[in-house]
Amino acid sequence: MATLTLENVTKRFADGDDEIVAVDDVSIEIDDGEFLVLVGPSGCGKSTTLRMVAGLETISEGAIAIDDEIINDVPAQRRDIAMVFQSYALYPHMTVRENMRFGLEESTDLDAETMDGSVERTAELLEIEELLDRKPGELSGGQQQRVALGRAIVRDPAVFLMDEPLSNLDAKLRAGMRMELQRLQNELDVTTVYVTHDQTEAMTMGDRIAILDGGRLQQVATPLECYHRPRNLFVAGFIGEPSMNFFDATLEGDELLLEGTELSYPLSASIREELEGETELVLGVRPEDVEIAAESTDDHAFPVTVDVVEPMGNENNLLATFEGSELSVNAIVDGMRHVEAGQRYAARLPESAIHLFDRSSGRALHNRRIDDEEKLLETRV
């Protein structure tokens, strides 16, 4: 039970004579019992951030505190945290029971009986009781994953750290473990920081997600807020699969001219007011918001040719090209609908669903409209 605070945390690595800033001035406050997902592309500094919290890397600048105690100079051994590694990092010469007991033996003064009791209770929770006397080498990947979790849980730490714990599992198992991890975290109610590069994991697991790019924090918010109210171009493009469509556009009068095409997109006055006078913009729209119709019906719909249809069963992913240009757009339509590759359709980009970004800074100037905003964005997993 603890809060975890990162205040202006910076990490610099020496690279010959140069310095590389891996983590740049990151501040996050994580509530007691909260599940925070740190997400970003590889090399964005998410693992380094986690390792600083764990005490495996020194902190170049800033402070990390558990509750109100600053832990910058507390060695990893005494930070009261537990970590699950991507490689599981089990001790191969010890049985599962010994693996799970190791942390208790090294960090507490409990007597043997109490330790055995905790190990067995944790094993029960994770349904690995029958594996207790086996060695890691005899276990499957999924079982090793559970043992690694068990080794962390049994310690009953103030903070859990997880470094891409699911990335070595196959897709089916991963989906199952995702749910299971959330269940466990809910049940144990331990403050958790979870690092992943997988935006699906970030969206589905986190109470809040913190998106990092190039060592800088891009946005910290609930998953749906990041999805519907991205603070900048990077977040908009990173969250969501398939990614948001982006078109460079220039505001002229009350119309957006889409670059590389002859198309113009009429913009209502209320949206124009939000643009703070910027005219060099990026228009964004999510694939599921693009409406595909047989004929263009209003001035927000443009003729396209469908190039590729990817049937997913529940939906079809389309790749279409605007007529008279090379600009293409991703769209998702219902799986029951038949769309023919090579045919002409009209793609409508509803004004209520568009996002507009400042092209030079990437800052979001306008985000999509949401009907029942409070109810939707308050949703926590």
Next chain:
Amino acid sequence: MTAAERTESTSSEGRIATTLETIDSQRAALYAVLLGLIAFYLSPLWGGLTTAFKTQTGFVQTTPLAPPTPEWFTLEPWELAFATMQGGLVNSLLFVVPATILSALFGSLAAYGLTKLSWRGQIGILVLFLAGVFLPYQSVLVPLRQFWSAVDLAGLLAFAPFLANRADLIELTVTHTAYGIPICTILFRSYYKTLDDEMIEAAKIDGASAFGIYKRIVLPLSMPMFAVTLIYQFTQVWNDLLFALVLVTSRSNYVVTQSLNELQGSMAQEYNIQMAGAFIAALPTILIYVVFGRQFAKGITGAS
């Protein structure tokens, strides 16, 4: 089957037959060469063994490779050699076992510090260890003798006569341990570099101290490498004569290589006794290979 098909199948059968023939003759040649090599490499050993079972006259009157006939068969050389070398065998065991274990243990500790702990100046220290590997025995003989003359070990151990009498052997132990540490460190270092860093970090987060991690994680996982270093060091130290000649002064402390040297008669060369002595001297190293062989194989292939 058409005519064309038939011709094709016969010709392919013919090809197969030719292939088989070439394989056979190749294989026969290969085995012949291998057998020749085996005979070549084993003949000295065989010659030594037959000689050790012959009487002196038998040795003079037959070729070394001929097996001993009942007429000239004897176990006497073995008895004589063993009688002379008995003390040397015991003395050698007394210093070789601790020297081997200590150099492996210190090497393993040093390698752990050089791979899994982070501190400044590691490279410099590593270079010193590497240099130590290449120091020839001969180059340190004089300073070594001077050092042990300056340190009066027997005097220091005067309170325990048993140890004081064995001061030469203790000097050998310390010398061989020190001399063995560099190579052991390099061997363990290459092994520890393959150990998963995340596992060490996991232990750290689990609350284990640097020494705790060594004792409970690294050391138990090092057994295959211990087998390698134990075999290697045991053989090196056991077979050494040079340091013993320089450091061992009293006859009662002669080690096995020195006592083997004593079998050399001053007038007549009794080869049968010398051969028996050589086999007796080699026996412990062979036993070590047999005992640790499996672990040794694991260690050099890097499997854990």
